[in-house]
Amino acid sequence: MIKFIFFFSLFQTKDHRQKLSHKLESLKATVSSGSGRVHYRPVPSEASNYESNSNRANIRLHGNRDDSTFDEDQESPTTSSRSFNGNNIVGRKFSETPTEGTILRGLSSLRMDGHLCDVTLVAEGLQFQCHRVVLASASAYFRSMFTSNMIEKDKEFIELKDITSDGFDSILKFIYTNSIILSSRNIQYILHAATMLQVEPVIKFCCQYLEEEISIGNCVEIKNLARFFSLKDVEDAVQNHILTNFAKFVHTEEFLRLPVDDLCGILSSDSLWGQSELELFKASDKWLQHDMPNRSQYIRQVMNNIRFPLITPDDLDEKVEKVEYMKTQCMELLLEACNYHMLPWKQPIITSPRARVRGSGPCLLALGGKESTNMVSKEIQVYHKNLGDWVKLSEMESPAYCHCLVVLNDYLFVVGGQEIFDNNGNTATNSVFRFNPRFDKWDRMESMRDTRTDFHVSVLNGCLYAIGGRNNRGPLSSAEKYRVDKNKWEYVSKLPQAVCAHAGASLDGNLYISGGFATDGFQKGVYCYSPDDKWESRRNLNSERGLHCMVGHKNHLYVIGGNNKTGGCRKDILLTEIYDINTDQWTEARPLFEGQSEAGAAVVDGKIYVIGGHNWKERKDVRTVACYDPETNEWEKASEFPEALTSVACCSLILPNSTVAQLTREKAVSDQFDLQMDIDSVEDVIS
Numbered sequence: 001m002i003k004f005i006f007f008f009s010l011f012q013t014k015d016h017r018q019k020l021s022h023k024l025e026s027l028k029a030t031v032s033s034g035s036g037r038v039h040y041r042p043v044p045s046e047a048s049n050y051e052s053n054s055n056r057a058n059i060r061l062h063g064n065r066d067d068s069t070f071d072e073d074q075e076s077p078t079t080s081s082r083s084f085n086g087n088n089i090v091g092r093k094f095s096e097t098p099t100e101g102t103i104l105r106g107l108s109s110l111r112m113d114g115h116l117c118d119v120t121l122v123a124e125g126l127q128f129q130c131h132r133v134v135l136a137s138a139s140a141y142f143r144s145m146f147t148s149n150m151i152e153k154d155k156e157f158i159e160l161k162d163i164t165s166d167g168f169d170s171i172l173k174f175i176y177t178n179s180i181i182l183s184s185r186n187i188q189y190i191l192h193a194a195t196m197l198q199v200e201p202v203i204k205f206c207c208q209y210l211e212e213e214i215s216i217g218n219c220v221e222i223k224n225l226a227r228f229f230s231l232k233d234v235e236d237a238v239q240n241h242i243l244t245n246f247a248k249f250v251h252t253e254e255f256l257r258l259p260v261d262d263l264c265g266i267l268s269s270d271s272l273w274g275q276s277e278l279e280l281f282k283a284s285d286k287w288l289q290h291d292m293p294n295r296s297q298y299i300r301q302v303m304n305n306i307r308f309p310l311i312t313p314d315d316l317d318e319k320v321e322k323v324e325y326m327k328t329q330c331m332e333l334l335l336e337a338c339n340y341h342m343l344p345w346k347q348p349i350i351t352s353p354r355a356r357v358r359g360s361g362p363c364l365l366a367l368g369g370k371e372s373t374n375m376v377s378k379e380i381q382v383y384h385k386n387l388g389d390w391v392k393l394s395e396m397e398s399p400a401y402c403h404c405l406v407v408l409n410d411y412l413f414v415v416g417g418q419e420i421f422d423n424n425g426n427t428a429t430n431s432v433f434r435f436n437p438r439f440d441k442w443d444r445m446e447s448m449r450d451t452r453t454d455f456h457v458s459v460l461n462g463c464l465y466a467i468g469g470r471n472n473r474g475p476l477s478s479a480e481k482y483r484v485d486k487n488k489w490e491y492v493s494k495l496p497q498a499v500c501a502h503a504g505a506s507l508d509g510n511l512y513i514s515g516g517f518a519t520d521g522f523q524k525g526v527y528c529y530s531p532d533d534k535w536e537s538r539r540n541l542n543s544e545r546g547l548h549c550m551v552g553h554k555n556h557l558y559v560i561g562g563n564n565k566t567g568g569c570r571k572d573i574l575l576t577e578i579y580d581i582n583t584d585q586w587t588e589a590r591p592l593f594e595g596q597s598e599a600g601a602a603v604v605d606g607k608i609y610v611i612g613g614h615n616w617k618e619r620k621d622v623r624t625v626a627c628y629d630p631e632t633n634e635w636e637k638a639s640e641f642p643e644a645l646t647s648v649a650c651c652s653l654i655l656p657n658s659t660v661a662q663l664t665r666e667k668a669v670s671d672q673f674d675l676q677m678d679i680d681s682v683e684d685v686i687s
Contacts (some may be wrong), residue, residue: 091183094205106165107134107153108176114138120157121172124165127157128172138175140198152608167193174202188225203231204542211237216245216472220254223262242266246304247274250283256290260298263287267305271360274658277310281320288325296325303330307354310438316341344443345487347436348411351464357410357438359654361385364604365393366611366641367414368400369648372621374421376401381642384660389639391663393655397433397442401647402598404457408484410654411436413445413464416452417649425500428453428471431480437655446487449480454547456504462530465492465511470500475518479529493533493627499523503559507552508581512538514559517546522564526579545573549601551608553630555581558589558608560628561614570616572597576628590633592626594618605631609638612645619647 051443070658108333110116110131119131135142145152152158160168174180180202182190187206194202210222211234219238226234242249242265249255258266266272267280275283284302288295303326311320316337326334333354338353340347347355364383370376376399381390403417412435420427430448435441452605455469455476464482466489468475475498480489495513502523511529515522522544528536541559548562557579563570572595578587592610599613608628615622621644627636641648644674 006262010536085622091181093181095179122159122555123163123168126165163644164622165192190530203532214241223387243271277307278315281306299329305477308337309355313341349484357654362652365653366648366650370401396475402453405649405651406459408456415457423602425453425470426472454500458506460506468499475500501546503548503550505550505552515545522546563597598646600648602650602652604652614646
């Protein structure tokens with residue numbers, strides 16, 4: 001509302017009121033249409049002349065799509081024109097670069113008039129007069145035929161075997177016009193002809209057509225066609241469509257007719273959306289029961305792909321075990337699930353693939369932090385490529401800042417920190433909470449032996465290591481290890497010096513600590529801890545720094561942000577330092593956009609994200625999310641964090657697809673509401 005009132009206060013003229021009206025229409029169009037799409041030109045009835053022979057199967061194209069119009073001004077070098085009519089018998093036109101006025105137009109005219117043709121091709125008894133040079137220029141098959149010593153090289157009449165006349169006619173028209181009409185009636189024999197004759201542009205258009213026509217009603221047929229012609233991209237597109245819409249797919253006849261290998265391929269995928277494990281079990285049982293006499297041999301093969309540990313104990317008891325064949329053929333799977341739930345503290349070290357989160361990609365999570373008002377947050381914010389922005393996931397059990405996050409086998413541990421703002425560390429805690437995204441469940445684990453804040457935690461060889469920090473006794477040199485199998489903490493070798501506000505990361509079987517603050521000020525020392533419980537010094541940082549971030553990625557450590565004290569004043573450190581663990585050398589990389597001390601950092605999809613923190617130059621907390629690409633040595637700004645926070649902790653975590661889907665739906669509703677509010681604001685201004 002504020003932004004539109006400000007806009008109105010600047011522009012009161014008639015022209016600007018008209019601009020607001022145009023903006024209103026644009027916003028309304030966005031609400032009604034969702035997002036822009038390519039429009040296609042209705043195709044003339046030429047395609048309807050294709051008659052399907054009894055031995056040519058039609059692809060069923062069930063898509064409730066509206067007819068669209070084509071804007072001539074939007075035509076691009078590669079254009080596809082579409083018009084939907086029932087099962088899409090009318091078809092769509094696919095063209096390469098427009099050819100009006102080009103040499104091809106003249107060649108097409110010569111062919112139609114029968115002039116200068118030097119070869120006649122025969123398909124199913126029909127003759128087609130052509131020009132060898134034109135055929136050779138468009139088809140690798142004809143190029144080889146006419147430029148090598150094949151017996152057809154100088155023949156006047158050449159018979160094309162295993163190619164339909166309709167298919168060749170369409171290919172020939174494309175060669176001479178760069179346009180082709182594809183429909184549900186002709187796609188199969190055109191694709192066959194294009195494959196035989198090696199006309200790559202037509203194969204590309206066929207792939208495009210098939211991918212755009214995928215629906216729940218025809219996906220199995222298109223997948224079979226793609227598999228027959230080795231169209232991997234189309235086959236992958238069908239698989240993705242099924243995985244995304246599996247909840248609808250299970251209610252179709254096509255699902256019941258799936259081959260067992262295809263069913264298992266779907267059930268084993270981490271990218272399966274919209275279904276709980278219990279629902280997947282029920283779908284699998286439905287498939288088996290459809291033809292149990294013949295499918296009973298596949299019971300164990302199918303059920304191996306159901307992640308029974310991710311089903312609640314009550315549902316296992318009441319809805320799974322009561323299925324007779326589960327007790328006779330799948331008892332081991334039931335025992336595995338029972339053991340998972342009976343020993344909750346051991347869950348992170350259970351390596352069975354059936355205990356893995358069914359998630360299609362990592363999310364960036366930011367937990368807790370201190371607000372500018374010194375209030376401590378307990379919110380969990382999540383960023384995922386499907387969301388396109390930050391969204392609140394849930395809340396922690398208690399507020400936390402200056403805490404640590406680690407992830408072990410897709411379990412999130414929140415360790416130590418402070419629940420109440422206190423600059424001296426007197427309120428440091430030793431609490432440990434574990435979040436299981438499979439059930440959206442928090443559990444309290446054994447507490448650390450020491451209370452700690454401004455410290456570091458890493459995972460090494462399946463154990464958690466808490467290093468240094470501070471509490472009401474001051475900086476700490478102590479270090480301790482959490483054994484997941486025993487739910488116990490035990491002390492390990494101390495740091496060479498007591499330090500807090502340091503950063504750390506585990507990489508290649510070792511744990512590294514850099515910088516920090518000790519009794520004599522900011523540090524530049526680097527230490528390496530090995531699994532044999534020994535600390536060793538490594539080459540120092542180029543400059544002292546504390547309250548910084550450090551992450552490991554591909555044999556390198558990246559030290560980012562933080563500050564130090566120069567001339568009695570705090571100073572932001574913008575320079576990024578990269579450590580090569582093989583050479584024990586530090587190199588400099590691109591600096592940050594601005595100061596970010598006490599920020600959170602995590603690696604997601606090969607990029608390093610630095611979230612929030614404090615800018616000492618501006619003396620303010622920031623919402624900045626900086627993203628560094630190690631491949632290009634470049635920083636860019638990502639979507640800003642919802643609020644300015646310091647001492648926020650971040651990590652990369654795979655969330656269940658069902659959770660991401662729910663967040664996506666909620667965000668879509670929120671975005672639609674915000675858009676409607678914008679429209680209402682503009683209407684109020686105009687009126």
